[in-house]
Amino acid sequence: MAATINQARTSISKMFNGEPRSYTRFNLAQNSDADSSQVEMKLSTDVDDEVGNPEDGQARVTYTQSPLRTYKNICYLALGTLVVFILGYLVGYVSHRKPDVASTSCLTASTVPTVPTVPSKEDQDEGLAVEALPSLSWNDITNLLEQKLSSSAFSTRFSDFSLPRGVGHEAGSDGDIELANKVLGVFKDLNMKSWNDKHIVKLPRPSSDNPNKVLFGTEEIGTPKGYLAYSEVGNATGRVVYANYGELDNLSYFDKKIDLKSSVLLLRAGKISFAEKVANAAKYGAVAVLIYPDPDDHNFVGSTELYGHVHLGSGDPYTPGFPSFEHTQFPPAKSSGLPTILAQTITADMALKIFQKMGGDLAPKNFKGNLVTTYKLGSADNMVTVTVSSTLAEADIHNIFGVIKGSEESDRYVVIGAQRDSWGPGVAKSTVGTTLLVELASAISEMVRKDHLSLRRSLVFASWSAGEYGSVGATEWQEGYLSSLNMRAFTYINLDGVVVGRTKFKASASPLLYDLLKNTLMQVKSPFHAGKTLLDDYTTSRDWETPVLEAMKMDDAAYPFMALSGIPSISFRFCEDKEYPYFGTSLDSLDHLVVSTSSKHAEFAVAAANVAGQMALRLAHDHLLPLDVARSGAEIRKKVIEVNRHVNQFKSTLGLNSTLAQVLSVQWLNSAIGTYGRAARDLQNTIDNSDLEDKEMCRIINDRIIKVEHNLLSPYVSVRDAPFRHILFGSGSHTMEALLDHLNALKQSAPESDEDLFRNQFAWATWTIQSCANDLFGPIWAMDNEI
Template sequence: MDQARSTISKIFNGEPRSYTRFNLTQNMEGDNSQVEMKLSSDMDEEVGGNGVGEHAKHHPHQSYTTTKPQQRPPRNVCFMVAGIMLIFVIGYLIGYLAHRKSDVGSPACASAVSTNGEDDTIYQTETVSSLDWSDITSLFKSKLTQDSVEKSLSEFSSDSHQAGSPGDEALGNKVLKRFKDYGMDPWTDEHFVRIQTSPPSGANKVTFRGKTFAESGFLSYSALGSVQGAILYAYYGQMDDLRRLQDLNINANGRVLLVRAGKISFAEKVANAVSVNASAVLIYPDPADYSFDRETDLFGHVHLGCGDPYTPGFPSFNHTQFPPATSSGLPSIPAQTIRASTAAAIMKEMGGGNPPRGWADGGLQVYKLGGDDDLASVDVNNVLVEKKIHNVFGVIKGFIDADRYVVIGAQRDAWGPGYASSTVGTSLLVELARTITEMKNKNGFKPRRSIVFASWSAGEYGAVGATEWLEGYISSLNMKAFSYISLDGAVTGPTFKASASPLMYDLIQSTLKEVTLPNDPSKNLYSQVVGSNWETAVMEPMKMADSAYPFQTFSGIPSVSFRLTSDKDYSFFGTSLDTKKNLVINVFRVGALVKTAGEIAGNVALRLVHDHLLKMNVEKYSSLIRSQVAQINREVFSLQKSNRIPKTLKMQWLMSAMGSYSRASRRLLTLIQNSDLADTEQCRIINDRIMGVERNLLSPYVSPRESPFRHILLGSGSHTLGALLSHLAAIKDGSAGADIDVLRNQFALTTWTIQSCANALAGNVWEMDNQV
């Protein structure tokens, strides 16, 4: 094309037309980029210097024979010039049209011109979308309307959709149809999972002082059978509560623990009871914590884990060869929920002393600890059944890194209507899919990376559907899925709270500053934050019962679970009273709050798929590691001073690994600050290093079947830094379970897990700073 222009210019002007070529080069020593500018005449000189002209210059004695050109008649010359001009005009038009077609036909890389405000230097960069961030957020907010959200809430509301039921399948088909309508080419995954349901009689039984109480509520995955023991009131069943009883010289061995619902999950309450050798657990909703009728049944599960506990570490596909194994998180004692009225009747007849201060602050008339003669019988006869469940998926594919994706997920099943627990999340899921699809198809939004929308089943049994999917595709998911956003239980009040990977804290903070309050568009959600430390006010530890927990601690995928809530927990989860009516009564302006929740999730997802570099701060883990290592160091120093542990156990290796991670994270931030965002390959390399942090904090030294939550900072098990601290506390207390050799092993494995993470974050092997 340029040659054609040059030739025509020579014909008319006799001189070539100069043009300018700009090359953006990266200055790795600072933030300023250098721009190289060359004229065509300079290029001609360079070409001549390397070609025939240079050859003639260095060989002056070489002779050349020249002949005088033959003269042509003026008429022939005119015809020749006219013919040449016609040929080049036709060539010019063909080249122009072909060039224009090429520009229009390439959706993945559009040219954008940027201007540096300081020196007005113009340079060319490569971008995916013609929309900037403010355009994208404005467009997203305009399309995610309250009317459309409320229509989806009505469409996906259902009175009965327990996991694997026809109601659950019907909702799944609705989600699938909506995804198809959006042109997302959706798909489904089938899993065959085992869950416990209520006994054939419809109720389990509790017998106390000759009176039998039939309880329609139940706890899936409880141990089965009939046991007896004296009832012991243990408040909320937390470990602190059980230690309080030990301080009062009350032995829980063989007792039936009566505990309140709340504070911690049902599974944790039962696991704590097992640790003190209790014979069974009865869990009731105290009227002080739950505002519903005293005859209301509670439902839940007691698997201290996620997924199908009868295929631990394996996906429950129909073709899977299942090993003869069960999850270590299954309880060994029966557990049963009882109504508040049953708890009141039992407590009224109990003996024993008065409970510790605060334990009697409830809604029952009488509170007693219980005596040795307060014998009760607990009969649990749940039925283990196999259910076929469906997970439903849709995808919006990215234009640059299509094989990198964020997953947005919502639980679809519920014990009853499940309006707050599942209907809100499912409705938000399909509305986010609709909105972002429209932005892509109609408004020119071109995400760099992909978004996967997932509707899970069997969430009420411990994120079973989600975990089975993770187990089935773990080898690719933890390499390609860079984040998970949970929509479960997203709206129960006006105040924002979240649990997330520390990598995502900065992204959450910026999101709060961009999403406005539903009742006051002049203010953002960040204005709700009380105090100078927003993380303390907003962020909470991610609990095992959280649906995002297996993504974070089993798969090493940075995750966020958020909710708009109130000071008092929504009391209808796990009951048949989780209805639209009760949510509307307890929460003002539900529709507006659901739209706000959608804006939060959408803002996080769009930022992750729009930016050249993932908005994740790897330095956040430096402070968390430093904090825990400092606690360990204090305990080790104290125990060595009192000769409880040998001085040969050195802290220097763990401290060195901590320093390696800190240095690697700082160097990556420096690289990011000096990176060329137009360099697609460099951005991908940096993003892969960011994505690897969470995955590399999973301990490689424990089995995912025996210890599935392998994250050494946020997970659960003997491999974690928290377990190391607990072991030091056990040595300090003189516990029989303390073992110095085990402690040394914990030190070694945690040290090398952190060091390995630091090595991977540093990049190539020749860039590592391994001081251990």
């Protein structure tokens, strides 16, 4: 600023006299010349400050002033001074005027941060403030999103991502790669930072030389084209037994009735995943499993083939616990979730042939399906032979990513993902989700570019491959970047299968997201009833959670994010009472989706996009993350109460007859959940009594919130042996559910029970909860050390 004014003064001075009239300092000395009044001026320099005045003999700058100054020059001088003053005032005002920026609140987050204009290099050097664009309220944001997500736009985009009839897009195929390039092209057109993450995985394919077969005695039942990936290969013969859906309750029916060892179980598809059916059958000693679609659950032609996988886990089972990157040193390892028995799907027509040949007792009433036959359990001489042949082949799969970066905490991000591959057309399974993914990316990108939307945190859009094989692409990505995702990826929103019906809305999620989901349902317009919100559809129930929420299943694409990586996750869908019957078949087509939604698939897709978009924007927009740690604590408390009840029953049943009953105490487990409750209240107290417009304070509070889900991953088991380490939602001996099961086994003196192992499990659960509570308190000096 000073330099600008001096330059103006110098220019004006030169206009009138050719020399500057202003000096920093000067010394005056009278000259003895009688003809004129001469003033000698000695320039003062910066060096004078250090070494003093110059000695005699140094160069001097002088000028001569005439004693007779004209009135004209005086007027020029006055005018020049006035111009300098006005010019300096205007420059100073423009340079130093601060923008009027509305204050924001961390708690309410009713406005988004403004987008500053980019300062010039000179402005940056001067440290000047920049003019801000108008801010958007949260209502502005939701209204903009709603305007940009239209059914017509969805239909157009849907056509772009639908491959021609007969062109498959199984993982690693040409069709899969074609779709990957389309998604990548959209991200690039939107000027998003985008990239391709390639993995080399082993995928099983049916053998063309040795087709899979099923024999009843010596008679061939059929050679099914459908298959179950990761099944054991070979031949197995055994007594065929019909066991309904293959749930543990179904199999326990045969206790003391039929020995299931060395049997071939005939099971209906549905209720639980293929992998869980096969794992349950293996527990009971079966040698093979045949799975068919019963007309009671799958109302389609009897020749329809089923496809799926039977890996009780996710990701490439031949690289358990580590990623399948190109330069990975692949050891000879296998996932513990791979089945040890044969598994094969058959058509309903093939199952009917088997039923018609079976003898034995009638099946119980709750086992009966809708085949036109008598449902029997099978007799001892009903022998079935199963042959499964497949080959493992390496395949390149590609995960495609695009990111909209945040303005303040770009290193924190929400991941929104959708499966891209499928067996068959996969319209409901993958095409709808992929379409929603790119539509959301397009809408939010436009809001940032044109509508001045500024997000604090980033949004990562991910298109996964090999989802049909058990979330292989998504899991391999997580395994490759586990340390990078910790404390950075704080929520995953899954878009797979979001539109499969027209009467209900269902969701499965981490408890941390329950409150956010409820608030979102309060704002999204219902596609069921005009003029209502989605939450209004459940006002007849006191508890909205009961009709909406359900447990997250292992075959849910969001499951590994929560149980493997400790990232709060959510899946949701518009659906019917019964499961969508066409997944994993050649019938997952647009025609069947149109029928299932009464031709309103585009409207339901828009509603689904609004649910996902509003949740993502709220997570990226608010000062404080809208994750409810108290709600998560309530779920932990429910499990602790259940453990307390079982321990009390165990003690009352065995009493002095059991050493374990005498020493077993729930004191420390109760103390751990008590510590969590105090930590949650302390966090709320910190929020209530802090300056929440302080960015650093908000980040410290958010750090405490982000860690909760991750800290519920048990540190006492390895990722390789037990990848799903979450003590509430995972699987393995470290979980609260395994603790309860083991307690019941001890109560019944079951041979597989082990007191020492149980006490270790009890300690693992206690200290996992306690450690989570300690970290929720924040700094090490704030932790509750009473335990």
